[in-house]
Amino acid sequence: MRRVKLMEKKIGSLILFFILAGAVVAAGCIGGGGTQTSTQSSASSTSSQTQKEVTLVIATPEEIEGTDIQQVSWANIVHDLIFQSLVVYTLDLKGVVPNLAESFEVSKDGTEITFKLPKDAKFSNGDPLTAEDIKKSVERYRNVSPYSEDFAVVDKIIVKDSQTAIFKLKEPAGYLWAVLASVYGAPVNVNLANKIGNEAFNRKAVGSGPYKVEEWVQGSQITLIRNPDYKTHIPFVKNKGPFKFDKIIVRFIPDDFTRVSELKAGNVQIVFGIPLEQVATLKKDPNVQLLSYLQPGIDYIMINTKKPPLDDVNIRKAIALAINRKELASALQNLVRPAYGYLSLAQVGYDEATEKELQTEYSYNLEKAKQLLAAAGWKDTDGDGIVDKNGKPLKLTLMVPLDRPVIKKAAPIIQSQLKKLGINLELREYEYSYIRKMTREGNFDMAMRAYWWNDADILIYIFHSDAGYPWSNPKVDKMLEEARTIPDFTERAKKYGEIQKAIANEMPVIPLFSEYQYVGVRKEVKGVIMGIDGSIYLNDAEIS
Amino acid sequence: MEYTIKRLIIGIFIVLAVTVILFGIMHAMPGDPIELLAGERVSPERIAQLKAQWGLDKPMYIQYFYWLSRIIRGDFGTSMVTKLPVIELIKARLPYTLLLTGSALIVQYIIAIPLGLLAALKWNSKIDRIVVTLSIVLWSMPNFWLGVLLMIIFGIKLNLLPLSGYSGLKSLILPLLTLSLPSLAGTLRLTRSEVLEVLREDYVLTAYAKGLPKYKVLIKHVLRNALIPVTVMFFLYLPWLIGGSVIVETVFAWPGMGRLLWKSITVQDYAVVQAIIFIIALLTVISNTIGDIVSAVLDPRIRESL
Numbered sequence: 147m148r149r150v151k152l153m154e155k156k157i158g159s160l161i162l163f164f165i166l167a168g169a170v171v172a173a174g175c176i177g178g179g180g181t182q183t184s185t186q187s188s189a190s191s192t193s194s195q196t197q198k199e200v201t202l203v204i205a206t207p208e209e210i211e212g213t214d215i216q217q218v219s220w221a222n223i224v225h226d227l228i229f230q231s232l233v234v235y236t237l238d239l240k241g242v243v244p245n246l247a248e249s250f251e252v253s254k255d256g257t258e259i260t261f262k263l264p265k266d267a268k269f270s271n272g273d274p275l276t277a278e279d280i281k282k283s284v285e286r287y288r289n290v291s292p293y294s295e296d297f298a299v300v301d302k303i304i305v306k307d308s309q310t311a312i313f314k315l316k317e318p319a320g321y322l323w324a325v326l327a328s329v330y331g332a333p334v335n336v337n338l339a340n341k342i343g344n345e346a347f348n349r350k351a352v353g354s355g356p357y358k359v360e361e362w363v364q365g366s367q368i369t370l371i372r373n374p375d376y377k378t379h380i381p382f383v384k385n386k387g388p389f390k391f392d393k394i395i396v397r398f399i400p401d402d403f404t405r406v407s408e409l410k411a412g413n414v415q416i417v418f419g420i421p422l423e424q425v426a427t428l429k430k431d432p433n434v435q436l437l438s439y440l441q442p443g444i445d446y447i448m449i450n451t452k453k454p455p456l457d458d459v460n461i462r463k464a465i466a467l468a469i470n471r472k473e474l475a476s477a478l479q480n481l482v483r484p485a486y487g488y489l490s491l492a493q494v495g496y497d498e499a500t501e502k503e504l505q506t507e508y509s510y511n512l513e514k515a516k517q518l519l520a521a522a523g524w525k526d527t528d529g530d531g532i533v534d535k536n537g538k539p540l541k542l543t544l545m546v547p548l549d550r551p552v553i554k555k556a557a558p559i560i561q562s563q564l565k566k567l568g569i570n571l572e573l574r575e576y577e578y579s580y581i582r583k584m585t586r587e588g589n590f591d592m593a594m595r596a597y598w599w600n601d602a603d604i605l606i607y608i609f610h611s612d613a614g615y616p617w618s619n620p621k622v623d624k625m626l627e628e629a630r631t632i633p634d635f636t637e638r639a640k641k642y643g644e645i646q647k648a649i650a651n652e653m654p655v656i657p658l659f660s661e662y663q664y665v666g667v668r669k670e671v672k673g674v675i676m677g678i679d680g681s682i683y684l685n686d687a688e689i690s
Numbered sequence: 691m692e693y694t695i696k697r698l699i700i701g702i703f704i705v706l707a708v709t710v711i712l713f714g715i716m717h718a719m720p721g722d723p724i725e726l727l728a729g730e731r732v733s734p735e736r737i738a739q740l741k742a743q744w745g746l747d748k749p750m751y752i753q754y755f756y757w758l759s760r761i762i763r764g765d766f767g768t769s770m771v772t773k774l775p776v777i778e779l780i781k782a783r784l785p786y787t788l789l790l791t792g793s794a795l796i797v798q799y800i801i802a803i804p805l806g807l808l809a810a811l812k813w814n815s816k817i818d819r820i821v822v823t824l825s826i827v828l829w830s831m832p833n834f835w836l837g838v839l840l841m842i843i844f845g846i847k848l849n850l851l852p853l854s855g856y857s858g859l860k861s862l863i864l865p866l867l868t869l870s871l872p873s874l875a876g877t878l879r880l881t882r883s884e885v886l887e888v889l890r891e892d893y894v895l896t897a898y899a900k901g902l903p904k905y906k907v908l909i910k911h912v913l914r915n916a917l918i919p920v921t922v923m924f925f926l927y928l929p930w931l932i933g934g935s936v937i938v939e940t941v942f943a944w945p946g947m948g949r950l951l952w953k954s955i956t957v958q959d960y961a962v963v964q965a966i967i968f969i970i971a972l973l974t975v976i977s978n979t980i981g982d983i984v985s986a987v988l989d990p991r992i993r994e995s996l
Contacts, residue, residue, distance in 0.1 A: 365786075
């Protein structure tokens with residue numbers, strides 16, 4: 147009995163010990179981080195005692211994979227703040243202007259691009275940034291990035307002098323601008339990455355952007371402090387020097403309700419990923435303004451052109467004609483823009499005339515759709531509302547990505563629209579990546595998909611025979627390869643116009659719409675600039 | 691002792707079985723992190739190349755044995771998403787989860803046991819009915835709903851507490867309440883029913899009959915016996931202390947393990963998911979064993995039956 151009692155006490159104290167130890171360790175670990183930041187902030191506040199420190203808080207739904215732009219699959223506002231591309235697109239995507247580069251020049255034949263760097267260019271840790279670093283960055287990108295093929299067309303980079311880097315291309319490449327003008331192609335401090343290793347560099351990467359990483363609390367937030375050496379040559383921003391916020395904190399808040407509540411409460415000044423159901427209420431909020439941009443790409447239905455009866459182009463065109471995109475858009479509260487061609491307004495290579503032409507040809511026309519079906523031999527002979535051929539009703543399945551909210555909402559509307567044509571469409575929900583896999587394997591009837599990239603070159607990854615999808619056409623292959631090499635923006639858009647028409651003629655993919663995206667900004671933040679593809683510039687932004 | 695060793699050996703096999711099943715499920719799921727994360731502009735060849743880099747092109751059983759041999763050497767591998775060591779990711783999240791779940795557990799026991807005892811002693815009185823009704827209400831509140839409700843009241847309307855994220859102990863209050871209130875009800879009801887049962891035992895009557903003061907009877911005879919299941923329950927909670935709560939952590943943007951696990955599952959970051967599940971499985975086995983031993987120590991009848 148006595149021994150038991152002793153044991154009892156021991157276990158009692160053991161339990162207590164566990165809890166206390168856990169709590170102490172937890173508090174200790176977290177407290178450690180906390181004191182560290184507080185000392186740092188007090189240190190910086192003493193250095194600028196007269197001026198109050200200005201902090202901007204931004205919230206995004208997704209946490210960054212890492213800080214090194216060359217190792218991640220998706221860029222985020224954090225990378226926009228750490229890195230600086232050589233050039234950027236103009237806000238309307240009609241041209242390219244300098245950013246880090248002082249100036250640039252393209253040779254007549256389009257195979258040589260010369261970038262001139264400013265004399266005193268520096269990385270945000272103070273290391274000098276020279277033409278040699280540009281070369282090393284591209285070489286590292288080709289090694290580590292999942293998008294390593296982006297620079298495949300670059301034959302070599304010649305370092306003429308410390309300020310001049312010449313990109314020698316295998317052929318002219320209009321699509322190369324998409325990488326050069328995006329944060330993906332921005333120079334990184336390769337010398338540092340080599341010294342500390344890729345892993346450490348991914349924790350605290352160094353570029354030449356307006357901010358540098360101070361502390362990344364995984365799962366929570368990243369604190370960025372201003373790079374006093376930052377300089378830009380973007381013509382459409384007024385402030386070409388360092389940003390006006392001493393600090394920017396980017397918080398990762400996965401829950402939609404929480405993220406929007408933080409914006410409404412004023413704890414966060416800029417919020418990315420405003421959910422569609424909140425757009426209407428936020429538009430009425432007097433303290434918030436909503437900036438919108440269009441998806442640089444389209445949401446679409448891919449059709450398995452190798453599988454009967456969808457191997458018949460008449461059926462594919464009939465389906466395209468039976469989809470009423472205007473009705474679809476209004477059912478989605480006009481948060482989407484109907485698409486008839488394969489490119490959106492927010493992409494380089496978009497051609498207005500082609501879009502109009504395809505719109506007149508493929509706008510909703512149920513009568514014509516029915517005629518096309520009848521021509522293919524599908525008629526409703528038994529009067530059940532579903533067309534049939536040789537006694538078999540026309541039943542098709544549509545794969546719907548359950549992780550894409552807007553596409554998912556559109557699916558049942560399309561189902562009811564095709565019912566009017568006499569097609570029995572069955573919806574099946576899967577994860578987006580599974581749908582991509584199944585479409586590549588040719589294991590589907592119809593599948594809803596999307597793409598996001600601000601250059602028309604993305605079409606090569608969907609319609610070229612090398613992309614591995616059921617449909618391809620040697621003529622279109624050739625046209626896609628040609629379009630890549632056109633350096634002139636207008637010429638290139640024209641070529642992509644022809645390509646789109648050639649694709650529509652066989653209708654392996656039915657364009658549906660592009661989604662509008664919303665960024666919530668508190669009214670007290672002024673001077674935020676956004677391009678039509680959603681690229682955001684905080685150079686002139688300040689809190690009033 | 692022999693029993694304990696037997697339990698531990700069985701435990702090791704259970705943990706191994708869990709990892710095998712998990713490995714099978716994870717790899718049977720369509721897609722992998724490379725395909726899931728890569729945007730549209732990656733060619734099939736580059737995807738194959740990246741897969742080979744991570745060893746995903748090898749047969750599943752070989753991948754499993756690689757993983758197992760690393761785990762035995764204490765290496766949890768590298769996350770395919772962040773390219774950082776898994777152990778680092780876990781170390782970053784664990785303190786926050788321990789702080790949240792640990793304090794929730796303490797709060798839960800501190801409130802639930804006295805209330806449960808009170809309700810049982812005042813059985814069928816007004817107090818009992820209030821406590822029981824309250825516990826039913828709490829028990830039936832979904833976590834996410836309660837979290838949002840508390841956020842609206844204390845964060846937005848009253849503006850007393852931070853809405854989300856970790857910014858000092860003040861930001862702990864709302865997630866702590868969201869986590870402990872519903873589970874408090876379970877412990878409360880368990881305590882109440884156990885105490886009620888013990889109160890009806892003959893030995894309690896005997897204790898009263900031999901003239902022991904009421905508090906002595908309650909503490910020495912009633913609580914001691916009634917709290918055995920409650921104590922065992924405590925040990926069953928231990929794995930959850932580490933695993934965290936996906937819902938509460940997501941709603942409050944709490945940088946804990948639950949979210950790490952959830953996020954890693956959605957992008958199929960094999961190494962991270964396997965490491966966390968491995969740790970939880972291991973802890974489940976250990977804490978169950980400890981729970982058994984503790985209940986044996988507390989209850990001589992169980993000890994003898996071992």
